């Protein structure tokens with residue numbers, strides 16, 4: 001896609017402007033002209049799983065079994081409910097059959113979709129609505145869906161088709177009126193309700209019109225009417241031929257009626273699978289008669305729960321129910337259904353009648369550049385709408401610059417006392433562009449890890465694209481802040497009055513800030529939590545500061561720690577800025593009432609006092625660039641390691 005059309009598309013997602021409302025009003029007409037529906041036809045999805053066992057490795061090295069030899073089938077046009085008491089293994093089973101198990105989980109057994117063992121293609125061919133919805137809260141509903149459409153939908157889909165799909169979903173999921181509402185936030189603005197967030201999460205999964213939908217507790221946290229609305233949406237998707245599998249907590253009779261099949265799990269095993277009526281008959285056959293006043297699903301879950309104080313008896317009762325189900329009629333029916341499906345798959349395979357993923361059906365992912373541009377756009381919105389990074393920071397920088405500049409006003413001149421003031425002003429420029437920015441990015445990556453991990457797992461983009469986009473979006477601020485700060489301090493303090501000296505100092509300050517951000521990003525990615533990153537960064541920054549050349553003469557630093565200075569961008573920038581201020585300066589005024597203290601009468605002598613060498617100027621610049629690349633490379637390696645998929 002051409003950059004201009006991407007720019008147009010980004011512009012068109014902006015908040016409610018006249019242009020937007022005009023365009024959106026045209027959408028229904030476009031739908032009428034172009035016809036409804038998605039651009040590609042999805043195959044109906046039959047998912048079969050047999051003897052699925054899930055283990056996880058605990059921290060002490062022991063292996064824990066979470067799901068024990070579970071079998072089942074879900075067919076197109078049906079809705080299956082996975083139910084059971086808390087901790088029964090519903091989410092674990094669903095993530096396993098959806099090929100989305102977390103790192104460290106071992107899944108055994110056969111999980112087959114349309115005759116093919118499940119693999120990474122499941123991320124394209126199925127949607128997975130998580131129990132906890134994660135969004136970039138600063139985006140509006142329309143912006144979120146537009147960006148997601150760009151990242152998820154086939155790159156061959158036209159701009160118009162994508163826009164139409166977004167509008168279709170906004171209308172279908174009753175989000176059209178809220179399309180310019182920000183998803184979340186703390187600044188008192190109107191944000192989405194819990195039900196709207198769930199519907200938005202669902203809309204995001206529907207963008208690619210997948211044939212198979214997994215929903216983890218889609219009604220949790222919703223009031224009864226929103227829950228009913230959500231269920232109707234799922235039902236209507238099943239009616240269109242999709243296969244829907246949901247975990248659900250104790251649905252009322254009305255919600256339960258929407259499901260075709262019920263799978264009851266307890267202690268990681270299947271306690272029942274079949275229709276709701278079959279469940280009543282099965283439990284009655286075991287002597288569990290549901291009282292008339294009870295909701296049957298509540299009753300089943302009560303039977304399958306562990307009663308506090310009666311753990312062993314409860315576990316024995318659950319084991320007995322699961323054992324009895326394994327030899328029951330519904331279990332035999334299920335087994336026959338699965339065998340029949342395998343038989344059908346075999347016969348289709350041998351006649352080559354259906355290829356589940358022909359080449360032209362395979363999703364063509366957006367290009368690296370498209371993903372990069374859309375992610376940059378997303379993070380620019382975050383920065384612009386986040387007052388922590390925008391206005392407050394610039395105002396704070398300005399206030400510090402004025403305060404620092406006023407302290408040095410009229411003192412940083414070419415006299416003996418002025419030498420210390422010039423060096424002090426330079427160090428303020430370096431320190432201010434190092435410490436606050438470096439610590440301010442520490443929260444960034446840990447805060448974004450949950451959403452990042454989810455989107456990486458879904459294959460929306462790579463860690464490299466994310467990191468590049470995140471950094472590029474920060475760039476405007478990383479250029480404006482040091483320029484503004486240096487400008488104010490430089491002129492208030494009255495540092496060397498040449499265009500070359502001023503521009504070079506601004507350039508170095510910008511480089512310093514960017515190295516500091518790269519270093520902060522590395523610690524943020526490497527340690528994954530802000531307190532841990534701070535714990536390691538504080539001693540590191542002290543070491544860098546002490547070896548910067550301002551507190552101790554470089555040649556007098558003991559050999560066993562002097563190597564640290566080669567990592568210190570404070571030292572390189574201090575040397576380079578000092579060279580710019582003092583190189584070529586002669587006749588420094590010597591008026592002192594202490595004849596025992598020698599006067600420094602040239603810039604070279606000043607530089608020599610700090611062990612700075614004029615010919616090192618460009619080496620310092622190169623070293624700063626080297627550290628910039630080194631820290632960003634380390635940050636990216638740490639990020640890739642932290643978000644790796646096994």
Ligand SMILES: Nc1ncnc2c1ncn2[C@@H]1O[C@H](COP(=O)(O)OP(=O)(O)OP(=O)(O)O)[C@@H](O)[C@H]1O
Pocket residue numbers: 056057058064066084085086087088089090091092093247
């Ligand atoms: N990574 C893990 N390490 C150790 N135990 C785990 C891990 N993941 C899940 N479990 C345990 O496995 C069991 C099943 O968890 P799961 O989340 O699948 O239950 P669930 O039926 O979905 O429960 P809920 O309804 O409360 O969400 C629970 O006892 C849980 O504590």
